[in-house]
Amino acid sequence: MSNPAFAFEKTLKNRTKKEILADKLTDMILTGLLRDGDELPSERELAQLFGVSRETVRGALAQLTAHGLISVSHGSKTRIRADEETLARCRPATADGTSREMNRFDVDSVFESRIVVEAAIARRAAINIDDKGIEGLEQLLDAQSRLFDSPVHFQLSDQNFHKLISEYANNEILLRYAEELYAFGLHIRRQVMREPGAIERSYHEHRHIVDGLKRGDPDAAERAMLAHLDSVYRTTKTKLTTSQT
Helix, strand or coil, X not given: CXXXXXXXXXXXXXXXXXHHHXXXXXXXXXXCCCCCXXXXXXXXXXXHHHCCCHHHHHHHHHHHHHCCCEECCCCCCCEECCCHHHHHXXXXXXXXXXXXXXXXXXHHHHHHHHHHHHHHHHHHHHHHCCHHHHHHHHHHXXXXXXXXXXXXXXXXXXXXXXXXXXXXXXXXXXXXXXXXXXXXXXXXXXXXXXXXXHHHHHHHHHHHHHHHHHCCCHHHHHHHHHHHHHHHHHHHHHHHHHHCC
16 A cells, blocks of 8 residues: 655654654644544545555544544544644643744735745656656546545645655755745635535645646746645635734
């Protein structure tokens, strides 16, 4: 089984995949990508999304259960537990809260920065990406094509999609900037993704990006990425404006 979400993990030998996945899911909760009461995808869906075995998923979920971050009831869906008390207990004492810091900036500044960073990422990824990377992106697109009515699940896949492309830029600084910028306005993006047609639109924009990457065409990959970012910017800006009126 290929594992796109783990393709570039630099881990110590004693770090297992279930520990890495548990950390990834915890980060998604602490940054607000996953929120209190959200329903997690099934074990099978999580295994496909992260490119790992169901055994790895079960091990990771067991760790989150032990930390009180999810609740699992027999015969029921697994849901996120992210009340303020739980978050305060699980958030590292030294963490300043990257997503909260990023959300202090205005939407125009953030997306001006995303344009610079992710245009460079798209160009570099088109040059560096290999068959394994394309296969990973195609797997994510396949999953996304079935998530048009699942905003939370789509956002999980969306984050992995952008992260995998960023990893193929082979530039750790660009990767870190992209991850921090992605955290901006996640609560607004959740609202946008619930609007009719929003997820399907993002899916087709992702498809155009992958087409450029598959051809190894930096210009096409950059154009597709910029078109996608423009769409994300406009819908985020509109939702922010209407929510403030």
